Amino acid sequence: MSIKDVADRAGVAVGTVSNVLNHPARVSAATRGRVQGAIDELGFVRNDAARQLRAGQSRTIGLIVLDVGNPFFSSLARAAEDCAAENGSTVVLGDSGQDAGRETRYIDVFEQQRVQGMLISPVGDVGPRVEALRARGMPVVLVDRVDAQRRCSSVSVDDVAGGYMAVRHLLAAGRRRIVFVGTRAGYRQVADRLAGARQAVGEQDGAVLEVVEAEAMTVLAGRDVGGEIAQRRREELPGGIFCANDLLAIGVMQAVLLIRGLRIPEDIALIGYDDIDFSASAVVPLSSVRKPTTLMGRTAVELLLEEIEEPASRRRQVIFDPELVERGSTQAPVRAVG
Amino acid sequence: MSIKDVADRAGVAVGTVSNVLNHPARVSAATRGRVQGAIDELGFVRNDAARQLRAGQSRTIGLIVLDVGNPFFSSLARAAEDCAAENGSTVVLGDSGQDAGRETRYIDVFEQQRVQGMLISPVGDVGPRVEALRARGMPVVLVDRVDAQRRCSSVSVDDVAGGYMAVRHLLAAGRRRIVFVGTRAGYRQVADRLAGARQAVGEQDGAVLEVVEAEAMTVLAGRDVGGEIAQRRREELPGGIFCANDLLAIGVMQAVLLIRGLRIPEDIALIGYDDIDFSASAVVPLSSVRKPTTLMGRTAVELLLEEIEEPASRRRQVIFDPELVERGSTQAPVRAVG
DNA sequence: ACGTGCCAATGAAACGATTCAAAAGCACGT
DNA sequence: ACGTGCTTTTGAATCGTTTCATTGGCACGT
Incomplete structure (x- = not known):
């Protein structure tokens, strides 16, 4: 046919x-x-194969993410698809599952398919890989990671600013003793969030920051930390807690509310990071810091299309500020008058 | 080059x-x-295009899901990818986002790409679409949906059995007054789960089932329902509650635990459906009913490959039983001896 | 020296869509 | 009748790979 x-x-x-x-x-x-x-x-x-063979180029963009199950990536993918569709391209999705082998497989497949370009949220060091791709003229944009050598464009989020915003928010609510809950493990992101927190506390007279280490970035680990904090003498209780992600924060919330009947936000204000779906539905809706996923997905596609149309143009590193999402865990609800 | x-x-x-x-x-x-x-x-x-043009067929399987953000689909996709990889094929993922237009676009793109076959979790009635695809010799396997006309193979889950298992579990724990929380809206799945619940209650002497309607399948709606139930007189309290999904169950749990200090599972045993990530981390770990996602993903790919290799073979409707996941919300923890 | 097998290497044909120079068709004015 | 300028249609060439009938080269037996 x-x-x-x-x-x-x-x-x-x-x-x-x-x-x-x-x-x-x-x-x-x-x-x-x-x-x-x-x-x-x-x-x-x-027959797309024949078409593409003749045309020498496809109308497809390859997107490789660390985990499609992660809401950040699934919503970024959605935005990228929409933006690509508006420009007559289609996004095909590959899930590396944090596995370098799978990542390599998808890069190979996409290159053989002669995709127009790739958006990659890289597992480890993709320096050499990206170098090779670019040498063959394949446009690449990094997602959620900047290229130290500035060889390719990227979209990412300023986690230092995010940490700063979170703690600034606690300080603005009058809290002075602040606890940061995170892990030691070398996540750059956690370190950045802590750096931002430090900066905010440093700028505020009389504010002190205490760093508490959790076993992992999970609800369970958060519950342990929360239990420890809740049992302190009243004068040693922090006025605000900033957790490196929402799972930790939800664990802390469970422990704080149940173990000693402390109130959130009256006794302790609590803020997390990532704004996962569940945060809005927590017993006390959890304040959080959110990456502008939609904007990031669209921008990534736009940077890629820019490079496709104008290969000689300069690479750009776009860094977004995250957004503060204020909910009940940091603000007493406004009472209806009447 | x-x-x-x-x-x-x-x-x-x-x-x-x-x-x-x-x-x-x-x-x-x-x-x-x-x-x-x-x-x-x-x-x-x-150059894959040239290769494919000559070969007349690709080594790619198209997978169209309703929502990549939904853990059921993302984990199914992962399993499908693994199984395909073992058979030398690659899965490319399309997210219809419950939108018939997007679904159609992906079907078209995949057909033009001459994928080996498609796995589709259809939005509405794909009868005519599937008919047309099959007429052109494109193998299709439906996911999470059976084809009434048995024209194509499918993998799905028996939600009646799931509802039955959930309520059987509550009954086995000695509960006799059972509440089913769901929505009226015409989800076939909710209706199936209720049918299973009815069957289990019918088989048990002295058991009664009450159906409570929630506004939506969300935590918030669950909290409303839970609040209403928790305020009943003690003799009218149900011994067990079965929610049509985990979000509802978590809402019910929040309300029941906080509003009147009732205990779970001692006063009320609670079970949800879907086993979302968060269920294990709820204040009281939530019992649930889980679809065998991995098995479904692998089976879908296997059915597809079977049809690809042997187009004349008979279509098969594979229906899996879900799995009961027992956690603290239905069972008092076993106390360590000592 | 010469046929007989074998293995290795060759290169034209084919896949199906697009492109583009060339041809065909048409209307109109002279 | 014929040229002019226009639109419409034609079909060979092209893209990069795979296939397969054919050729080339070599060793061995006679």
Whole structure:
């Protein structure tokens, strides 16, 4: 089933069928109708491989994420798809699952498919890989990671600013003893959030920051930390707690509310990071810091299209500030008058 | 950059390069080495479009899901990818986002790409679409949905059995007054779960089932329902509550624990459905009913490959039983002896 | 020296869509 | 009748890979 069959059925040349599909204006209405009829009758579907072979380029963008199950990536993917669709391209998604082997496999597959370009949220050091891709003229944009050597464009988030915003918010609510809950493990992101917290505390007279280490970035680990904090003497209780992610914060909340009947936010204000779906539905809705996922997804695609259209243009590192999401865990609800 | 360039560089014919790539045994070691060297020096990457055009078929499977953000689908996708990889194929993922238009776009794109076959978790009625695909010889397997006309294979879950298991579990713990929390809205799945619950209650002497309607399938709606139930007189309290999904159950739990200090599971045993990530980390770990996602993903790919290899073989509707996940919300923890 | 097998290497043909120079068709004026 | 300028249609060439019938080279037996 090819364009040839359609041409025969409609009694025209193959070039005419191609024109109906790609430049309808060049074909007379009568012929167009006959060809269209033949296409419908035969159920003809274009062969993308042949198309692409001739064109030398596809209309596809490859997106490789660390984990499709992670809401950050799934919503980024959604935004990228929308933006690509508006520009006549399609996004195909590959899930590396934090595995360098799978990442490599997807890069290979996408390169063989001659995608227009790739958006990669890299597992480890992709320096050499990216170098090789670029040498062959394949546009690449890094997501949620900057390229130290500035060889390719990237979109990422300023976690230092996020940490700063979170603690600034606690300080603005009058809290002075602040606890940061995180892990030691070398996550750059956790370290950045802590750095931002330090900066905010440093700028505020009389404010002190205490760093508490959790076993992991999970609800359970948060509950342990929360239990420890809740049992302190009242004068040693912090007025505000900033957790390096929402899971930790939810664990802390569970412990603080249940173990000693402390109130959130009256006794302790609590803020997390990431704004996962569940945060809004916690017993006390959890304040958090959110990455601008949609904006990041769209921007990544735009940077990529820019590079595709203008390969010589300068690479750009776009760094977004996160957004503060204020909910009940840091603010007493406004009481309705009446 | 093509196979021709490699051939020139290595001083051989194009056919030889192709043989090195596809049938290495046919080529002498010396030649193979020279060709391999040329490939590495030039950084040659196969052109999949040309390959596929010649072969007439790709090594790609298209997977269209309702929502990549939904853990059920992301973990199903992961399993499908793994299973496909073991069989030398690659899965590309399309997210319809419950939108029929997007679904159609992905079906079209995949068909143009001449994927080996598609796994579809359909938005609405795909009957006509699937019919057309099959007429053109495109293998399709439905996911999480059975084809009433049995025209294509499918993998799905028996939600009636799931509802039955959940309520059977509550009854086994000695509870007799059971409440089912769900929505009226025409979700077939909710109706199935209720049917299973009815069946289990019907088989148990002295058991009664009450159906309570929630506004939506959310934590907030669950909290409303839970609040209403918790305020009942003690003799009207149910001994067990079965919620149509985990979000509802978590809302119910929040309300029941906080509003009147009732204990879970001592006063009320609670079970949800879906086993979302968060259920294990709830204040009282939530019992739930889980779909065998991994098995479903693998089976879907296997059914598809079966149809690809043996187009005349019979279509099969595989229906899995869900799994009961027992946690603290239905069972008092066993106390350590000592 | 010469046929006989074998293995290795060759290169033209094919896949299906697009492109584009060339041809055909048409209307109109002279 | 014929040229002019226009639109419409044609079909060969092209993209990069794989396939496979054919050729080339070599060792061995006679």
